Amino acid sequence: MMASDLRGQIILSEVLSNEPAGRVRLEWVEIYNQSAFEIDLGGYVLIADSDTNNLPAGILLEPQSYAVLARQLESENGSDSFEGYWGDSSGVWGDHESEDFLALDVAMTLSNNSGNVIIKDDPGIVLDEVIWETASDDGRSMERADVGDINSGWHDCFDPDGSTPGRENSIVPSGGESAFEVNIDPIVVSHANNGFDSFSIEVVIPPATKLTVKIYDETGYKVRSLIENSETNVLGLSWDGKDDNGKPLSPGIYLISFDLSGRSSKSKVCPVVIAP
Template identity: 30%
Template sequence: MKRKVIYSSIIILCFIYSSVFAQTIAISEIHYNADSTLQSQDWVEIYNYGAATVDIGLWKLRDETPFNSYTIPSGTTLAGGEFLVLAQRLDTFLMIYPGVSNVIGPFEFGLDNGGGSVKLYNASTVIEAQVNYLDSLPWPNAADGLGPTLEIFDYEGDENNPANWFAGCVGGSPGEVFTTCDYDIIVSEINYNSEASFSMGNWIEIWNHSPSTIDVSNWKFRDNNIANTYTIPGGNVLSPDERLVICDSLEAMSTLFPGLTNVVGEFNFGLSNNGDGIRLYNAEDILQYSVRYNDDAPWPVDADGLGYTIENYIENGNPNDPATWVSGCPHGSPGGELILPCPVDVEEIIDITSITYQPNPFTETISFHFDADLPLLKRLYIINISGVYISDLAISQTSMWDGKDKNGIVVPAGIYLLQIEDDGGSVTTKKIIKI
């Protein structure tokens, strides 16, 4: 009987101990390898996901090396819902993040760029949180020197599951919750591995989706290798919604896309078909945008030599999230927005004799006449041979196009397509030629 009483008491005491000392502190963000132009040194963010305030005074931050240790000052508390940043160097951190006040430090050791451990011990030297990260897949490798940080999805989830982490925006979100990236200039399309029968080289498309005009002259485009640099020539000023293609072969682009004028080049390095980084730096050589694409699922796989590109379909999203990208239409849409459904050049849905258009080729204006017995027309619009939207046309039995785009600018000579969408959703394509 005595033995049983003692055993029960031990169980009760253990239960009380674990209840008292169970904490709600998570490692929520890790910056272990900053881009060289935003060198804040290393830092770790912790978060109290509970409701109660936690005394974290005398807690310790350590890496995989036992004697590397930083002690949080006595009296430090973290209220429910609060973040705290632990910085390797306070001076360099505040140079990059002058608006962050919930930061302490310094800790005089660096986090390993090739993968390591971040450990958080309480005042009783009991481990409260531990992350063993890597700089390669399946961990988000955009955090390895390309500008973003490692950010956690679920504070209460498995901190050592790479699927519970994502690469966020350039510079991360120290001291606060993650918010979607808000870049003025984004990479809207990437062609890293052309189809053999349609070899258009490597190229990217950048897009000003801000409400302001932006001069991108002397901006720099780099891949995963900081030494690979292409500088955008002077005189390239992007109006709101304007795009610019940067390519490694102007000859290939002019041959395959003869109407494309908003293109510059050539950069002398290739984009890897096994995944690569795409980075944009402003004229002062400060990182503005970063994405690390991959050629395997969950990234779109049709862009890996099958005739497609990857296109940014959620411009206000996180570009390092594969769900932000789609493989759009065959050969992409360089220089213009992605329009879906893609142009069709197969079986005509509408009887070809029901539509007449003249003159074709045309120089200034072309007219289209539709028989009265055609299905109810829902939309008429012009696209170029790449599937890039040019302009809508008025819906009438006779419709005309003056050879101008949606902004009233005359388009260059080339092949264009009239897209005819009827009320049932069927789409018919007619080829027209402007000379």
């Protein structure tokens, strides 16, 4: 394959524009080499809002590999830098097993609320572009859904860490990007025979939302708080049929409420039964 045929094989795969809380220099852009060949990044141009960066020649990105272009890769005291936050904070990139991918410094400032990033090839042809018009949560990146398909869309990162620099992007849950799913199994349990089975509860919530789960009796009295403001996208919980004081509840029907806050404010209520 001619070198020129490789030009279109570098795509944008992830953007972190809204840094983790309290940080100011931690923006980065992840690129991906779709091809089956090493590609020299020399000649590629990254444009982030008004900042233009000519990537340095002689740096090779391996096939099907990611590289991070960071606003501040390293810093002397290790703190406010990509290496300090996503690496081992030694002050040097590449000296730790968590730092096993290519990362470079670029000059850029990405706005949280709206912006765009473009990658061009040597002759100035736009290879890929991403535009955003709303802020993601603090520390949550935007990821391309499928790095093998340049036409695929983008979504907020579903990984509990909030981003996936240098590695595969997170997967959209089966229910879709706005998935809010609750599965409870079983829905009837019994106090009989001393032993008490628990309700097993799995919840999928959209990115940038927080989940609170509470349990009420039939009269609307709250008997138990299971979790508050959890940001985990796929969460497994269990309820042992006891109240907040650890006391087994009387047989009857109970209502488990699932409330989202943040970007979406949906709710669900699911009835379960404690049998005699």
